[in-house]
Amino acid sequence: MTPPDGSGVARTRRRQADKAPSPPTGAGERAIDMGGLPDFIGYALRRAQIRVFEDFIRSLAKLDVSPAQFSVLLVIDRNPGLKQSQVSAVLGIQRTNFVAMVDELERRGLVVRQAVPNDRRSHALVLTDHGRENLRKAAKLQAKHERRLGERLGEGGREALLRLLRALAST
Amino acid sequence: MTPPDGSGVARTRRRQADKAPSPPTGAGERAIDMGGLPDFIGYALRRAQIRVFEDFIRSLAKLDVSPAQFSVLLVIDRNPGLKQSQVSAVLGIQRTNFVAMVDELERRGLVVRQAVPNDRRSHALVLTDHGRENLRKAAKLQAKHERRLGERLGEGGREALLRLLRALAST
């Protein structure tokens, strides 16, 4: 499996290079035949995912929290004391790659690794006060982002989309 | 914008590391609270995209054609003679990164860069016979893949999904 970020979207750098794909094709130049690409699930999925992640990143830019970081903070907040391996597993992040993520969150003072009473191998993850405060703000911005997406999808669109996406992802 | 592949999916390597996110939570260990993550568009989108790309890659493994390569071959086939920059632009690939892609496709004998009559800067891209044949086979496998996805989505699900995804991606 794979982490909740990826998306190929550069979080730090400001994007906007080359140009967006196929602006409706101006006057003169003959339209380019996409060969049905936009009607393929995978292509449509990818395009949508990129857009949504871009919007997410813009929405939380103030806090500099990526989609992946948001998911990590959220899970730790709801399940304080989980081991690194547990958090990484539910999120589909490999524990080896998860190390650096926790390093960064710890460096920023959002998370701490705590000793576990009966197991000297594992680290229990908990949010600091600062981490909780940061998550609270992030969640607010994320909710706004989510609402914005919902509006684009029309009445009942969001729920329908979630159902369909789960159908694709399940099993 | 961004290319049609990405997806964080390793095409070459065989995947399956760590374990899939949150298997329904067995008996003993208390369920982990995802904090509503699965109900967020971005998260669901990402998960679905990964799954779909994995399936695509498996489906076309025989031909060793990635989603990105498939889209490139398709566009060149439908619009023979387009310049590199045109192809990369419609697909949302930066022209600098597109160079290596064309190199590879050319190396494999699927595509050729042709001189353009009135412009000595640009290269016109066309499929070779081998490239066309390869695309034909790829399209067949892709169609099967697409049908399989459609079945998962139920009656009218595919069309509904495409509509919703386009709503997210547009503008």
Next chain:
DNA sequence: AATAACTGTTATCACATATTACATAAAAAG
């Protein structure tokens, strides 16, 4: 006690994407 499995970690590798700089060539401006 010996062996196996778990946990976190480091070091790499592969690959996707973005940025910068450049050479050549065509187009636009003057």
Next chain:
DNA sequence: CTTTTTATGTAATATGTGATAACAGTTATT
């Protein structure tokens, strides 16, 4: 027609994301 701007392809490079292998310390099994 010359100067300047823009377009095109390319290389070099940096960063991010994901996968693999190996390892040390610890705990669990046998």
